[in-house]
Amino acid sequence: MTETSKEPIVQIRGLGKSFGDLRVLDGIDLDIHRGTVVSIIGPSGSGKTTLLRCINLLETYDEGSLKVDGVEVGYQVSGNGARRPRGDRELAGIRADIGMVFQMFNLFPHLTAAENVMLGLRKVRRKSRDEARAIAEDWLAVVGLTDKLDSLPLQLSGGQQQRVGIARAVAMDPKLLLLDEITSALDPELVGEVLAVVRKLADEGMTMIVVTHEMAFAREISDAVLFIDGGRIQVAGPPREVLVDPTHERLKGFLSRLNPEHNWENAQ
């Protein structure tokens, strides 16, 4: 485990990406510090999910620099300054230290909950079967699923599946956790149990980048909130500024569409 440094764990400079004519990300500059929780909000198509997926290179970026723990994720710079895209092995190594939890859970349907968590431990972290099982059991206990260790995903509710997804990501001991709208596909009554787990992780100092629509939750756990629209960071600041007392016009419009009854003029 690298010693904790003062350098931001994620450093993004001038990040840009286009899909044909569409400018999905435009000039993103961002620092994320260790041990902090940053929430990203914005309308659909704003680029927030794309930005998140660039961090572990599930999406590539066209311009700019994105470094995780000092390492450029998308390419390697050779001696003479030329950029070379990273090979499969290198990417796998980088991704192993970044955890991701998905909106659609993406659990491996042919594996039990424990096996889902163990796969990365055994094949990437090279743990023995017993070690991996022990770690999996620990993390599944943390997310409250000790009695579902040997259940298949199809036997689990949405909330339970997502908690397995979180355990799977966190068991890898990542430096950073990416959460991509993890409650959007859940029935409302199941959202709470998942957010409780995330809260626990935040309290224990996990660095997290959270794309979400759950404004109350974002306000509660975030150290900073970013509002992204049209591929750019429009507003950035502490939750109070962004979510409670916004001044930015588009942001106010977005928030009121999300929550029509709330009067964003008189902040709580």
Added chain:
Amino acid sequence: MDYGFNFTFIWRHFDRLGYGLILSLELAAVSILIGMVIGLAFALLQDGGGRGARWSVAAYVEIIRNVPLLLLVYLVFYGIPNIGGFSYSATTSFIVTLALYSGAYLVEVFRAGLDAVPRGLIDAGKAIGLNAFQRMLYVRLPTMFRIILPSLSNTFISLFKDTSIASVIAVPELAYGAQWINFNSFRIVEVYSVVAPMYLVTGYVILWLLQRLEKRFVVRR
């Protein structure tokens, strides 16, 4: 590789290939039409018939699908006349064989097609007072045909390629023409470099034509 390519023999006898191709298409077309009659009849029998009927149809299908076409061709051409005491031409016997062969595969296609007719349409038919026979005639069959059109076109193309087996009983289709030219000139590379594209291109043309037909008829689910 010093092999002088020489296509003259092939061009001189191209009629064997050209007419062979046409015969192959005719064989496939006649066989699929008869096969469709068989397939539809048996599919309806399975749909509405009793246990005996269902079992016999299943037996027919399983036997034909698990035995090589070549064996069936020989059996029908050499075997049956031998015990029946009559004889028929190679072409006729091949058509009989290929029709029975395609019928077995088409039973499955028709059955799946009938099953795929949306319940809602059948209910609508009931709701406007059509009886079972009318529902079959006016609702289920027309819808089924639109659903299975892609499968039918694939089957036809498959049968077209299977007509090459007819060459073993000297039916003068495309593959037989190719072999004749080969045996009489030993220009093996040339003849197959003409015949292979003939099969390929014909297959694509058929596919394209049938896809255009589909666009006009296929059910969008």
Added chain:
Amino acid sequence: MELALNSLPFLWDGLMTTLQVSFLVVVLALAAGVVLGVGVTYGTAVVYWPIRLYSDFMRGIPILVLMFFVYYGFPVIGLNLDSFWAAVVAMAAFKTAHVIEIVRGAVQSIAIGQTDAGKAIGLTFVQRLVYVIFPQAARRFLPPWINAVTEAVKGTSLISLIGVVDLMLAVQKVIGRTYEPMPLYIMGAIIYFLINYNLSSLSRMLERRFSYIRE
């Protein structure tokens, strides 16, 4: 019918040849087909197009034509194969194309999210294939593949046309001596039927065992 039963010993060698050729063809086509199928699904244009063209070509011509070309044509261009190996090469090359398509269909049906999840926990491309994709694709791969195996077994009957003494040719030889075609054709049909019917039953059984994976 006694005649047919008496002829069984004479058919035995032919049957063995049929099974040998079938086995070789199936194994070769499976190995090549899986590798090329993965290549055509994940590869860049340089990899995709040659495989795609190969697959379309092989599936567009009759196996008979290919077989004759390999048997008569290869010696002309310098490759001398005896009829047994010409048959194996032709049929394996032919079947590979079908396996490629089956693999392509099975792998493409796996949701993209599975690949994402595999990447996210740091699995390499090969690890993702082996631990995430293939176990799920197997269910969609096996039934059509076993079907392809029965097609291969039936297809081996064509090797009789280039002189390989398989079950089909053995049947014909016995008929040549006894002048009673029907009982022997029926005997041959029964043997082919038994082989292939058992293979398809196996397929149905496997389909049921894999049904626990939710769509």
